[in-house]
Amino acid sequence: PGSISFITQSGSLGLALAEWTIDTGIGLCKVISTGNKADVDDVDLIEYLNNDPSTGVIAMYVEGIKRGRDFIDAVRRVRKPIVAIKTGRSKRGAKAVFSHTGSIAGSDEVYSAAFRQAGILRVDIIDELFDAALAFSCQPLPSGNNVAILSNGGGASIVAADECERQSLNIVDLTPETREKIKKVIPQFASNSNPIDTAGTVSFEIYDNIIKALHDDPNVDAIIVIYVHTTMSSAMPPAEAVVEMKLKCIKAKSRKPIIACWMGGAGTEEGVEILKSGCIPNYPVPERAVKALSCLIKHQEFLDKVKIGVGQEDKMGRCK
Amino acid sequence: PGSISFITQSGSLGLALAEWTIDTGIGLCKVISTGNKADVDDVDLIEYLNNDPSTGVIAMYVEGIKRGRDFIDAVRRVRKPIVAIKTGRSKRGAKAVFSHTGSIAGSDEVYSAAFRQAGILRVDIIDELFDAALAFSCQPLPSGNNVAILSNGGGASIVAADECERQSLNIVDLTPETREKIKKVIPQFASNSNPIDTAGTVSFEIYDNIIKALHDDPNVDAIIVIYVHTTMSSAMPPAEAVVEMKLKCIKAKSRKPIIACWMGGAGTEEGVEILKSGCIPNYPVPERAVKALSCLIKHQEFLDKVKIGVGQEDKMGRCK
Known part of the structure; x- marks a missing residue:
């Protein structure tokens, strides 16, 4: 049991989500299939x-949403x-929607x-919804x-940096202290600036030291840790550090x-299992x-702007 | 061994692709890591x-590409x-690119x-490249x-239809004969119009009959077959039909x-294995x-428009 609840007008997508959560090791809370919403609707x-x-x-x-105004107010x-x-x-x-529900x-x-007004995060594809x-x-x-x-x-880090800019996230400048700490554990030709x-x-030691340095850096609000699998490395130690x-x-x-983000399919499985058991959200790219x-950042921005006075619930460690 | 060759300026992404192809069961041909391209470059x-x-x-x-004009001409x-x-x-x-290679x-x-001019299909994310x-x-x-x-x-079919429109693909009207054939094998309340x-x-019988009808329909150029896993069904028979x-x-x-597109994670594994062994490209969403x-359609359109006289190679059954 986890904390994700899913309201769906497609019963089969609800079932697919249930299966997906088994894969990811993250529990599902409730799946509610509404179909054509004859008696219960989204507001309730x-x-x-x-x-x-x-x-x-x-x-x-x-x-489709039936009671639009009530829905927005409820949300x-x-x-x-x-x-x-x-x-x-x-x-x-749209034609298929009408024939479906x-x-x-x-x-x-x-x-x-x-x-947008109601603070619902609209995503375009199913992957993103689950992710x-x-x-x-x-x-x-x-x-x-x-x-x-x-x-x-x-x-991989450049791909991530490009996507950050597309999503209006800021690849922040690290403090000189952080860069100094990182420099100590990576080779001279490697990069101690962000990314x-x-x-x-x-x-374990390299990832552990760097993640700690990033966590202690007051400039940093969130950390993305990427591991690309090679035949010369093991996917487990960096996962343990995370x-x-x-x-x-x-x-x-x-x-x-x-x-x-543990990349490299089958080669990363053991590391991915460690991330799952530690309740770390992990993605293949x-x-x-x-x-x-x-999505996490946008939701916080929405709470800050619109829902002033509404405190953030502490969701840390809620799963497992 | 398959027919995908990969030229990459990131050695680690090359290795990740190699692992991914093991997962998907589709063979890789060559992976060439170019790094900073000191002696060999993309044109060669x-x-x-x-x-x-x-x-x-x-x-x-x-x-980055060094000899731009030569590269375009070669492509x-x-x-x-x-x-x-x-x-x-x-x-x-861009900064990280410069420090990387x-x-x-x-x-x-x-x-x-x-x-675009050269007919290279540019994709935005790594998933799409491999897909x-x-x-x-x-x-x-x-x-x-x-x-x-x-x-x-x-x-799932509505999600697919929406994405088709976004990609400028046409959800075609089926012929009356096709619709009649489909009507015979599906329940009365189901939809025999596309999607x-x-x-x-x-x-097996339902999917087999419908796929055949679609294949015989002169209006149809390509077929997307989706299976959403439920506890009441098996993922294998429809895969066998495909x-x-x-x-x-x-x-x-x-x-x-x-x-x-076999959706539903772990529940679909046996069906996915059948698709793999039959060399059918399968995607989770x-x-x-x-x-x-x-991408297949855009490449054909490019060949039709620009590379007139250049016949399509028959790639059917090349893998395996």
């Missing part, structure tokens, strides 16, 4: 889940993050605007959008999320890690 | 791979599909324009952009690609299936 469900102590994040698959009262995919934006899709897909722009829910379910919201990236592969590239070297840091964060009630983090 | 490599009979598709991870002579990700588009990314990232718009390479490596290029979608879940939704029902159709296509030298298909 949102209110119910907002009061449900075991729900930490609400994911939605939406084809604005919700402190929990809501991530939604809204389909039927294409002509064919009898919903009127409506103007896509109207939905986007309404979701964001995973991050919300086991990491705290960061205080700001200043991101640090650690990687043992230059290419940090250890130039292939990877061990999990150890997370345990320290929970103890210290720190609000710096750590997001992982850097872009998905960055997008998931971006 | 593109020409070499163009003449390499075992290479069917070229994937590239690019940080325009290549008949094989080239899919590329170009990083360093962000300020931080000494490349000048250059103007992102210039790269986009040059790639497209997979589709090219084991499916023929379609004659046009008229797509049919078959799914046992309404939500086809079997409303949960799934079996593989059987592919074998028939190879025999008939048909040019209609079939792209699969509909959007990735649509994007990969869209």
